[in-house]
Amino acid sequence: MAAVNPAISDIHADEHDHKPHGFLHRWLFTTNHKDIGTLYLVFSLTAFFIGGSFAMLIRAELFQPGLQLMQPEFFNQLTTMHGLIMIFGAIMPAFVGLANWMIPMMIGAPDMALPRMNNWSFWILPFAFLLLVMEVFLPGGGPQGGWTMYPPLALEGGANVAFMIFAIHLMGISSIMGAINIIATILNMRAPGMDLLKMPVFVWSWLITAFLLIMVMPVLAGAVTMLLTDKFFGTSFFHAAGGGDPVMFQHIFWFFGHPEVYIMILPAFGIISEIIPTFSRKPLFGYQAMVYSLASIAFLSCIVWAHHMFAVGMPLGGELFFMYGTMLIGIPTGVKVFNWVSTMWKGSITFETPMLFAIAFVVLFTIGGFSGVMCAIVPADFQYQDTYFVVAHFHYVLVTGALFGIMAAVYYWLPKWSGNMYSEKWGKIHFWSSVISVNVLFFPQHFVGLAGMPRRIPDYNVAFADFNMMSSIGGFWFGLSQFIFLGVIIHCVYYSRQRATAQVWEGARGLEWTLPSPAPYHSFSTPPVITDDMLAHGNVTH
Amino acid sequence: MISSGVMRVRRAVAGLAMAASGLALANPQPWQLNMPTGVTSISERVHGVHMLAFWVCVAIGVIVYGAMVYALFKFRKSRGAVPAKWSHNTTMELIWTTIPVIILVAMAWPATKLVVDMANVESSEMTVKITGYQWKWRYEYVEYFGKATPVNFVSTLDAESNRVRQTGSGLDPHSVQEGGENVYLLNVDKPLLLPVGVKVRFVITADDVIHSWWVPDLGWKQDAIPGLINGNWTRIDTAGTYRGQCAELCGKDHGFMPIVVKAVPKAEFEQWLATQESAAAAAKTAQAAPVATTATQG
């Protein structure tokens, strides 16, 4: 009896929706999962534009050989800040925002399990971000040692080292609280009938991601704290002269760092696993395989960290172990890609904007997966490491992977959030403009990397000029295209007059679509009565 | 103007042709698409595992993207496609889990043999110690066929590139040429001279921050880490000049500490080493007197 619930919640929403009055009261003190989700998403979009403007400056300097615009010191600040802002400001908060909005609605809960902590974990973020970004305006400027912060170089900074480290501490605390909240919600707040192995894949992906977060964020905190004491309190964790070991930092950092890259992709896997079945009008192929592959990717991601360090001079056995482990990740990742394609197979496919982004995700993320497997081959990676080839690899997985996943999710659920349909025409223009420009931007970077261009350099030999110019043109074009995204969102929320139905998409399945659009302020105040037919994976037997 | 433009186009075409034919490129060429095969047996095998991985990816890509494109055309709602109900197929799932395992083993096998060989620095005939500094390299010829040598020098970015690369210099990077090649940011005052056909062991370290010593034509890079000594080796087959760069972010001039290896016939190298040795000895005796006086005074 799917139809009954929306009606009930509808009346409920109209009668007393408890929205606090007053701007500050509503947004600063909010404990509502939707408001907090919105805050996260707006924060993330802002960070995306700030981090993006840094990237535009980087591409402007790399437009042609010779240093035209800036000193190398400033260039290094730009690359460092771009990386930190995009990872900790744009991608991660966007996924937490999506989790906040969608998980309670998808599992039939009224809100998150720990609403006050939810408020706290968001409101730490703007302050952390402020600490991070204001460094650029300090005397001496921001950190210049790269987002990976390798000592001894990272310790050559001044006060900015402390700012950066405290910013990372705060962001880590925020992430850990967010993760605890998500785990508590998923494990405790599911409506009766929403068994673990009937949950939407997005919820599964976040459950696994949250465990990864809890495991590795404290490790990052430890690593940067050691940096802090090395810099300001005379310890020698990473000073060779004092008996420390600079390579140890890299091991600790990547013990965090590699799971971190999966933290940034697993929720996108979840999103794509929601969208493709909807627009293929066919159930997800191999639901359980999808869940198990998520889990095994997460496990493997914890034992492959040193593939980022093949050139540091590890013992032979270490090189081989991390090579084999990394190659193994290709297997569950391949399973996911094959299953997405099989979901489309013999479906009835339509190409709305979320589906376009999802298809682009499958194609382009796979290119990043291919170059990932190539990077796993130790002897080849002796050549690839620290070149533009790696830059191309991780932008394929992060931009056309994580970011496209987020954009697909926004188009997919925006009608549910706002109650209005976005402009399909402008959504498609945004998609095509982005998908073409992103390839003009990143594909040539494979070539210059293989030809010998190191990463993180402000200037280069003229042999690399043509592809770099191409890359810069693609970059400006991609950057500008994102204003279309902004425009589509603003139009949809404030100006669109096309109302969304509760179902929104013809092929959509799952509890969130049983709620009216826009979703009521409190999701399921009383647990919905769930029958297996209402769920996308209610009847899965394998 | 025109002629330089034409030359540039010609070189670009030549670069593309060479890149496509897989000929060894000593230096990066405009429009170069692929990794150089390099000039050592190791670098050729590195190129080999790279190409193997590449073609495996292409093959898998053709299958996956082919299936996807087919699905996207064939199973469109606008063509009246009716969705099927099935949502799993154990046979297929088994197939596409096991076949990749076999493919991975096939890639890992030659890679493993290669890593083992690359790690084998035994029976080297000379030793060069490389030390990274912000932002230059020091090369010490520790021993040559068992005989210690005092030869060592610092290698830094050439003056011409250095002038052009200053922010807002207004100078054209295309003008930095040597032997008809553009060497902007890829040239040094003193290259590392090595003999052809001799197995050279490198011991690599750094003095301040982490650097990474990388010449693509030799097939590897190795991090230079303060407080740690890394080993690697090469045996260059062809005489020539091979250019590379520091590959680990090491501060503001990270982009400006190139590496140039000049491989010359063994006889020529020995002659060069001898002159360097006597020069070093002369410098030492010249220094010895004042050093001795300071010592007695101290």
Ligand code: HEM
């Ligand atoms: C098939 C799966 C993947 C494999 C086998 C793989 C493998 C690798 C390897 C071996 C490296 C080190 C390359 C080097 O520095 O020389 C690397 C770098 C990187 N990968 Fe992946 N990767 C995969 C997927 C991903 C995903 C899903 C993400 C994130 C969404 C990601 C993000 C990154 C990042 C950010 C770096 C570079 C970090 C840095 O040095 O700054 N990778 N990957």
Ligand SMILES: [Cu+2]
């Ligand atoms: Cu990794």
Ligand SMILES: [Cu+2]
């Ligand atoms: Cu360096």
